[in-house]
Amino acid sequence: MSFNDTRLDARDTLNRKVTQLSSFESSMSPQVHLHLLPSTRCLFDEPIHAKVAGLGSGQVVTMRARATDERGVVFRSAAIYRADGGGELDLCRDAALCGTYEGVEPMGLLWSMRATVPHKYFHWSKALSPHVVRFSVHDGVDVEEEERGGALAEATNERVLMGEGVTREVVDLGKCSTVLFIPPGEGPFPGVLDLSTFMSEKRGSLLSNKGFVVLSVAVLYDKPANIKHLELDYFEKALRFLQQHPKVGSDGLGVIGRSKAGDIALSLASFLPGVRAVVWINACSANIGTPLHYRGRQILSPLTANLTKIMPTSDGASIFKFCTSDPDGEENRTSRIPVENASAHFLFLAAEDDLNYDCRTYMESMVARLRRAGNENVETVCYPRAGHLLEPPYGPHCHSSLHGYLRERVIWGGEPRAHVHAEVLAWKKVEEFLRSRLSCPHTNTKAKL
Incomplete structure (x- = not known):
């Protein structure tokens, strides 16, 4: 499947789901928080636990991740989620409805990141520099294009190759x-x-x-x-x-x-x-x-x-x-x-x-x-x-x-x-x-x- 075909398939999937999701009317709290647990800084090979609080009951949001590799190539991912009745979202519990991945995938926003141009490997080989990933939460459904407008919440994850004392x-x-x-x-x-x-x-x-x-x-x-x-x-x-x-x-x-x-x-x-x-x-x-x-x-x-x-x-x-x-x-x-x-x-x-x-x-x-x-x-x-x-x-x-x-x-x-x-x-x-x-x-x- 080509890069363009992948984008078209994702758009078709999105269009099928939008009708079900777009009926939500936002009643979100002005205080939306994105938490990366146990810390925003971790070793490269360690998982993180992403949680969102302060959303409206059943609110539909787009979760995004974005990073740039050592050669300046931009990689990004996006997935659609629906908050629970208490306005919370837990990526270790909740399933992505569509996007660059689907289902319960706690680290999906990381591994499904794709280069903005085809046929690119993610180069990150120098141990002294952390791999920096920006996570963000956006109101509504839009996985196909770069986010429009401001994010409801953001957090930055530093993924380090060398631990303390090495x-x-x-x-x-x-x-x-x-x-x-x-x-x-x-x-x-x-x-x-x-x-x-x-x-x-x-x-x-x-x-x-x-x-x-x-x-x-x-x-x-x-x-x-x-x-x-x-x-x-x-x-x-x-x-x-x-x-x-x-x-x-x-x-x-x-x-x-x-x-x-x-x-x-x-x-x-x-x-x-x-x-x-x-x-x-x-x-x-x-x-x-x-x-x-x-x-x-x-x-x-x-x-x-x-x-x-x-x-x-x-x-x-x-x-x-x-x-x-x-x-x-x-x-x-x-x-x-x-x-x-x-x-x-x-x-x-x-x-x-x-x-x-x-x-x-x-x-x-x-x-x-x-x-x-x-x-x-x-x-x-x-x-x-x-x-x-x-x-x-x-x-x-x-x-x-x-x-x-x-x-x-x-x-x-x-x-x-x-x-x-x-x-x-x-x-x-x-x-x-x-x-x-x-x-x-x-x-x-x-x-x-």
Whole structure:
């Protein structure tokens, strides 16, 4: 469905409901209050509880949210609600009648925010700046256009990536700057190497809030066109830096990565000692995109792709899922990552509506190889109707955007409601897995606001 079609469908839904709603005659109190509980300031991955008081009995209102990302792109959402007999509205209890989402969705105004232009990803990756969202309440029904006139009430939510006491340090490992996050307390703490295809501090800072020392590293440390091969030596250097840090426990390290970063995480565990736990999210079982070298020689060739299998769609973005060659094909054996050689514990998270990778098939193949090799330390979770961009929860769901490596607009997949609920579950699972596999004594400290 195209961006314009989405807007038309929303307008049709609205028109069907307006007749039922517009008969209300306002008898609202002049003192309308919008409360964000427990506080207007919270960690990025924490839910908030929005409540409105002082409305008229049964009053129909439009709830809105608006934010601007790091690149200046505006995102917004809107939903229609009816107050109860006491003039109150509770987003944890009351159902949205229509808008960018429907039903009881306490965080719906956040995850359903859409860019005002199509094919935009919500960029918020720098840990020092809070993600600021403006919530507002407006009289009557109008979800299609930017609000006209003043709001009945407003509140601003600051969603912070770094909790109190977490420290951030830029570390130069030679290729590009990496960022180290250390939780409050004396430690020792579990150490985690957080790999992102392109540099992002979001996941690393949020994991540090939970009691992990995290080094966030970009896999593509230059423009893709300038990278002739990737060097596993660079990521080994990052691992050894973490391993030797005085606040990191000595029982092994964790590595987490999604997409291209996921296959680098697998390679670290397969070729190098010291990796105790791997979180693989919607990635491939083979080396994608560019040759992988170690100590001056190629250890994995790139998995080939057939770009004639790109599937264009009517909204100007394409599906790339079916372009990648079969990693288990004999012709691709030199690109297949030998996970059967790894001794680490693995957590594989696969979204079943991923339109970038056939990640469930890749996951099942790796599980079979690991078990044939005698490694039963494997956990798998599949998320129906979730898409490729499985991230820490409560950010805007991204349907399509520019692929940073291919430089093409692609559809990522995922039904929005199911996808964002999967993000909540996956994020909790990641923390539980890393904590259980990388446990250190006296590491119960977590960062709070």
